[in-house]
Amino acid sequence: MAVSANRLELLQIADAVAREKVIDREIVLAAMADAIQKAARSRYGSETNIRADINSKTGEIRLQRLLEVVEHAEDYGTQIPLALALDRNVDAKIGDFIADPLPPMDFGRIAAQSAKQVIVQKVREAERDRQFDEFKDRMGEIINGTVKRVEYGNVIVDLGRGEGIIRRDEMIPRENMRYGDRVRAYVYDVRREQRGPQIFLSRTHPQFMVKLFTMEVPEIYDGIIQIKSVARDPGSRAKIAVISNDSSIDPVGACVGMRGSRVQAVVGELQGEKIDIIPWSNEPANFIVNALQPAEVSKVVLDEDAERIEVVVPDEQLSLAIGRRGQNVRLASQLTGWDIDIMTEAEESERRQKEFNERTNLFMEALDVDEMVGQVLASEGFAAVEELAYVDLEEISSIDGFDEDTASEIQMRAKEYLERIEGEMDAKRKELGVADELLQIDGLTGQMLVALGEDGIKTIEDFAGCAADDLVGWTERKNGETKKFEGLFSKLDVSRAEAENMIVQARLAAGWITQEDLAKQQEEQDVEEADTAEQE
16 A cells, blocks of 8 residues: 555545445545554654545645644654744744655555554444434334344344344244345334444334324324324234324224225234224223223223222123233223223122221211111211211201201211320320421321321421322333332322322421422423413
8 A cells, every 4th residue: 555556546445435335435535544644653653643634636645744833842753843843834833733744655564454444444433323323313213124134033134224123022923034024113222332333123112003004094194193092912912092183084994994904904014913993082981991992881980190990891791801811901001001990790889888888887886876877878978987077067967867966966976086086196196206296287187197107207307308109109000010009198098189288388397498489389380381281
């Protein structure tokens, strides 16, 4: 390799490499210049500061040695005294660099080999950068490729300008791919790694189905129909919830297509995966009933705080609602984001009878009344002694067989019972060492204070450090399954809003926050909600 080599040949090589690797020609020329610099340093010394420039039009190579301007030079290979520098450039000053031209020269075999390695490395890095920049912008798209090889169940896909990988767990079960097969997959991640950009593909990702429907259904592509949520059991069954922004267009019918042509195209790509297309509703109860199709639902009971719903179905519909290995209810839960409990009408009747008996026994014990009175109160919808103690007296006296005197007596006994329980709890609170200052927090009852004391929370500061999750519990959702974690007040009928309000009171009392902080926070929250409303 010689600096005086054929200039035209140099440019031709740069052009060829740039075309083959699909990278900028200037990057190739810069890599060549770096290689020449490295080779030149092997001749002049590694400490020498050498710069090589290649003219992109003529191919001319110019070598220069850069000398730093100093007051008194100690190493004339890298420095030049200010006095000599001023002879070359009258504007030179300490810290500048003076370019000293070097004559053309031939490089030895070892230097040429080293230069070649530099060029290969630089070009490879540029190629990797190009691949990453190209494919990172295609995340969230469906991409076509050809199977290049299969390694330990993972499929390597040739994408033309790069390689993608479909890991074994991202493949549809029982799907076999061989060398040369055409494959379509969803790009869900692109990462820079030491060995180059890694393009991760999936055929099981829920968005793969969304993109397939977008390709098959023009109304989805145009935004007339929206896909609100998707749940998949890859290769077996899926549910997809759709809504139309145009009341004249049926979203389910549009996705199914004439004689099922559109949905069958998606089913074919997904190896026969059965797809239930569900009309989306902003009413959770309606949406969940739709999501459990084809099962019929008799009744639903919502618990919005826990995002949990109880669904009652006829006895003969139970297996259909649950599905094989729980598949139908699991997919419905994933689709809606709610935890779904399914029971038969017989099971629900048995549970209601059990709750009725428990309430009856509670009233009999707390109010010292006979079974008949306890049953009447339970059947009228009263669930707790607190309700009887603080409800309007007319609600009790209006019950058949009850007069005002009876109602007054029941309410008085309810209040006496609560006072007795509160006294017992207060004594236990003191025994646990829970500070009196916690009594000033509105909403905290004796039972709650005992629960706090048993958990080691005994002062305002201790309570101020709690989070709402600590008090009312929380749920975690993973792989369509919901796991509920109990809080200190989980059994005491305390809502999350009430818990948060009590914690705020404690933080104010402890001096952790001020009313001004709360006002500012509320103002920011109002602005954020207004912005969200405008976007919607």
